[in-house]
Amino acid sequence: MTTLRDAAMNSKAWPFEEARRVLKRYEKKAPEKGHVLFETGYGPSGLPHIGTFGEVQRTTMIRRAFEIISDIPTRLLCFSDDMDGMRKVPDNVPDGDMLREHLQRPLTAVPDPFGEYPSFGDHNNAMLRRFLDTFGFDYEFASATEYYKAGKFDHMLMMCCERYDAIMEIMLASLREERQQTYSCFLPIHPRRGGFSMCR
The missing domain is CATH 3.40.50.620 (HUPs)
Structure with a gap:
């Protein structure tokens, strides 16, 4: 060995x-x-x-x-x-x-x-x-x-909520202008339709 x-x-x-x-x-x-x-x-x-x-x-x-x-x-x-x-x-x-x-x-x-x-x-x-x-x-x-x-994932999701602005600052700098307008680090599921929001 x-x-x-x-x-x-x-x-x-x-x-x-x-x-x-x-x-x-x-x-x-x-x-x-x-x-x-x-x-x-x-x-x-x-x-x-x-x-x-x-x-x-x-x-x-x-x-x-x-x-x-x-x-x-x-x-x-x-x-x-x-x-x-x-x-x-x-x-x-x-x-x-x-x-x-x-x-x-x-x-x-x-x-x-x-x-x-x-x-x-x-x-x-x-x-x-x-x-x-x-x-x-x-x-x-x-x-x-x-x-x-x-x-x-609950603990990390809560941490992301607390640090949302810092995360968005990092992410938005890496995206093109068009994508910046709709980006979110969260993608909630619609409570009635069951689908994700289109703004990802």
Whole structure:
């Protein structure tokens, strides 16, 4: 292992270079939670594809490189942004007319056009997990919808409310003038229609 670790510490391959950057954060002290969390995000607005695979694969490559150069345990979280609003109807799914009626609604509030799961978001999440399991990825899955409903984001949302002006100052500086007019760091769901506000 020492020879492999020595080689990894000197490797010019990008996963090892990224892993060394992560390790540098813990030179003085191991993470308080007892592990390093690697995370990859996924927007289930359409069926999983090779780009989705690439996101998880790249993160896994860095994680594996980190495990060679460090004894700190790791976890990989594959996070689904399934609370995002459906902005357009994918071309490769059935019943597009039905889906068009649900534009701007959270993906987990849009009916599944395949009729297999409670929602379109749930269908795509299941396909993603099947996809990743087929290739033997070691990961934990998380759903934004479940996190929001369980209150896991409440503390950070309150902090964003308290620091709204500072956040907006940073964000607006990064946007074009037209986008600045409608941007908000909050996107509430309409209590009756169930969809997001169009001003995002």
